[in-house]
Amino acid sequence: MRVITGELKNKVDRVWDAFWSGGISNPLEVIEQITYLLFIRRLDELQTTKERKARVTKQGLENPIFLQDTDHLRWSRFKGLGSPQAMYQVVSEEVFPFLRELGSDGSTYTAHMQDARFTIPTPSLLSRVVDMLDDIPMEERDTNGDLYEYLLGKLASAGVNGQFRTPRHIINLMVAMMAPGPEDSICDPACGTAGFLVAASEYVRKNHSTVLTDPAVRQHFSRGMFHGYDFDSTMLRIGSMNMLMHGIDSPDIRYRDSLSEGASEDTAKYSVILANPPFAGSLNYEETSKDLQRVVKTKKTELLFLALFLKLLKPGGRAAVIVPDGVLFGSSTAHKGIRKALVEDQKLDAVVKLPSGVFRPYAGVSTAVLVFTKTDSGGTDDVWFYDVRADGFSLDDKRNAVQANDLPDALNRWTLRTTTEHGRARTEQSFVVTKADIVAQSYDLSLSRYKEVVTDATEHRSPLEIIADIQDLEGQIAEGLEELRTMLK
Known part of the structure; x- marks a missing residue:
């Protein structure tokens, strides 16, 4: 990811500080107000585009956002008012x-703005924020995306319900392992700020030029490829804006409790799932989809989400998802059942062990x-394991950049797993385990269960030899003391 630097970064930091000194200390609220x-600025840009088209075609203005009596509410109008107080009153x-009250413009954004609250406390702060945002060229996707990523990077505390941001470099590894293409339909059923969907869009844009040149592919890319659900309306707003700032015009970002009955309509709809679902503990059976309970009878959200992923995937669809370590070795009937289903009924492709400090400072959970690939007919012959020991950052709360980084090697070995990886010993950082071995271990998927640790043999001298050496040293000490006594007489 690129980072914003220089004057723009300093402006963002100054505005951020102004929010805090103005009494808005919740990072989510700051980002929400900026969103x-x-x-609002985006709406003005869209209106300007419509007006330009009307002038060129000599036809009337099509579906205007602002009418004559609301024209003064446009960004370009109120930013030019004479005083911060006047602008504050209008906004x-x-x-x-x-x-x-805005009607639908064909996107999901307006729906997320229906409960918009204005909480910027002073005219001077509003004026500073408007000045900062006005300096950003809206037509430059990279700048917009980088600005928003920088803002999201300031979310330095865990959200509610077990939410916390997945580090961008871990997201990028998972997206690259999935290698989505322009024909895919990609879903994150716990999308939060839409980090996985944004990274997937950037990957497809970078690796498949047809999303820019083929009108049909571009239409799918902008309106049919990306799907995200969350039950936090603030996250939906922020996630939607994150997608918009990265050049996705109309992603399907919707309010939904993914584990409830409401997800049934999307059965077998998606070809790729990328997710880091919340590990919030337990739910009541009454609140949970009966379809998911038929797959795995449990209250554990991490197991229910795995059942949901299998439900949402098309046959042949694939998933890369983050799970807590307990999913790999938990001994309950539900834990064993979902692991057995992945190995026996689907095609389990890989288990990539992450270091426990990856989610610091938000959480220290091991993940x-x-x-896996949905087949509904088995297909697991063997499973590739990789032990990520370093991810390019220190594994403490500071998470400073360091030299050690296994992620490039992990991705490279993943791409070669069907050839070179089968010959590697289980003492290596990555290796392949046969299905038969996994079945023999009651479907335990923890890397330590299969990793072989080689210790160097150490030869120890016999106790009698050691005693003889001690006696010899004692004799030398005695002789030295006798010489010293003689010198002092």
Whole structure:
């Protein structure tokens, strides 16, 4: 990922500090207020495009966003008002009510703005935020995306319900392992800030030029490829804006409790799932989809999400998802059942063990990436294991950049797993385990179960030899003391 630098970064930092000194100390609220203003500016840009088209075609304005009586609510109008106080009054008393009442423009964004609240406390702070955002060229996707990623990077505390941001470099590894293409339909059923969907869009854009040149492919890319669900309306707003800032016009970002009955309509709909679902503990049976309970009878959210992923995938669809270590070796009937289903009924491709410091400072939980393909007819012959010991950052709360980084090697070996990896010993950092061995271990998927540790044999001298050496040293000490006594007489 590129990073914003220089004057723009300094402006963002200064505005961020101003929010905090102004009494808004919740990072989510800061980003949410900036999101609303970015959306308001986006509406003005869209109106300007419509007006330009109307002038060129000599036809009337098609589906205008702002009418004559609301024209003064456009970004380009209120930013030019003479005083911060005047702008503050228009934005708080007119622009935000307008935003809440806005009709659909064919995207999912307007739906997420219906409960928009304006909480910027002072005219001077609003003026500073508007000035900062006005300096950003909206037509430059890279700058927009980098700005938003920088803002999201300031989410330095865990959210509710076990939510915390997945580090971008881990997301990129998982996306590259999936290698999505322009024909895929990609879903994250616990999308949060949409990090996986954004990374997948960047991967497809970089590796498949047809998304820019073929109109049909571009249409699918902008409106049909990316799907995300969350039950946190703030996250939906932020995730939607993250996608918009990265050049995805109309992603399907929707409110949904993914483990409830409501997910049934999307059965076998997606070809790729990328996710880091919340590990929130337990749910009531009554709140959980009966379809998922038929797959795995449990209250554990991490197991229910695995059942959900299998439900949402098309036959042949593939998934890379983060799970807590307990999923790999838990001894309950539900734990064993879901692992057996992955190995026997589907095609389990890989288990990538992550170091326990990957999610610091948010959480110290040990995790792994499970990679599997939905077949409903088995197909697991062997499973590839990789032990990530270093991810390019220190594994403490500071997470400073360091030299050691196994992720490039992990990706390279993943691409070669069907050839060179089968010959590697289980003492290596990556190796292949046969299905028969996994069955023999009651479907335990923890890497330590199969890793062979070789210790160098150490030869120890016999106790009698050691005693003889001690006696010899004692004799030398006695002789030295006698010489010293003689010298002092």
